[in-house]
Amino acid sequence: MPIGVLLSGCGVYDGAEAYETVITLLALDRAGVEVRIMAPDVPQMHVVNHLTGQVLEGETRNVLVEAARLCRGEIEDVAGVFAAELDGLIIPGGFGAAKNLCDFASAGAECTVQPEVARLGRLQWRRLAPSACPTRSTVSNSRIRNARLPT
Numbered sequence: 001m002p003i004g005v006l007l008s009g010c011g012v013y014d015g016a017e018a019y020e021t022v023i024t025l026l027a028l029d030r031a032g033v034e035v036r037i038m039a040p041d042v043p044q045m046h047v048v049n050h051l052t053g054q055v056l057e058g059e060t061r062n063v064l065v066e067a068a069r070l071c072r073g074e075i076e077d078v079a080g081v082f083a084a085e086l087d088g089l090i091i092p093g094g095f096g097a098a099k100n101l102c103d104f105a106s107a108g109a110e111c112t113v114q115p116e117v118a119r120l121g122r123l124q125w126r127r128l129a130p131s132a133c134p135t136r137s138t139v140s141n142s143r144i145r146n147a148r149l150p151t
Contacts, residue, residue, distance in 0.1 A: 002034035004086040006078060006117065007067035008096030009039070013048035015063070017094035021070045024092055036086065038078040039067035040114050045099035045106075063100045078116045083123030 005024060009015020028035050041064040047056045068075045083089075091097060098104040104111040113121070 001085060001087040002036045003028060004081060004089040004120075005035055005037045006089060006091045006101070006120070007037060007039040007063075007070060007075070008091075008094060008100045009044055009061070009063045010066040010069040011048065011050050011096070012094045013050055013053060014044055014046060014061075014099060015066055015094055015096035016070060016092045018070060020092040020094065024090055025071065036081060037067075037071045037075045038081050039064045039075060040100070040116050041077040041079065042100065042114065044096070045103075063096070078120055081120060083120060086124070089120065089124050 005021070005028075007016040007021060011018065025035065025037075041062065044061045044063055044066065047059040047061050048054070049056055064075065064077055091101070095105065099106075100114070101117045102111045102113040
């Protein structure tokens with residue numbers, strides 16, 4: 001079965017960190033591992049100009065559409081992915097994890113994990129499948145496992 005790679009957009013300030021994503025995908029490819037790349041089909045928290053670091057007021061982007069840039073469009077909505085179809089789950093870092101996979105960037109320790117991300121993460125834990133956050137991603141394994149869902 002494939003390993004899932006869950007992206008949070010594209011770009012370190014408002015999505016998945018490009019280097020971590022590409023290196024993760026390259027390492028999996030070199031090891032002969034089949035991958036399923038996914039992202040939630042939701043609006044980004046905000047859009048950041050990566051040249052200046054400034055938030056672009058009034059501009060909106062979609063997490064799934066932006067994440068597709070990192071994998072040449074070979075991506076799917078996380079809502080259609082089930083843990084039983086994966087041998088593990090990797091979540092590359094970048095501030096998008098704290099902004100688009102959950103609301104940690106604005107809510108801190110009281111954050112709520114995006115519902116489809118929490119669903120997939122919980123199912124992975126129940127299966128005891130391996131999961132990894134390559135950096136100190138704020139969407140940590142324990143945060144997903146104990147995620148509060150929005151009401």
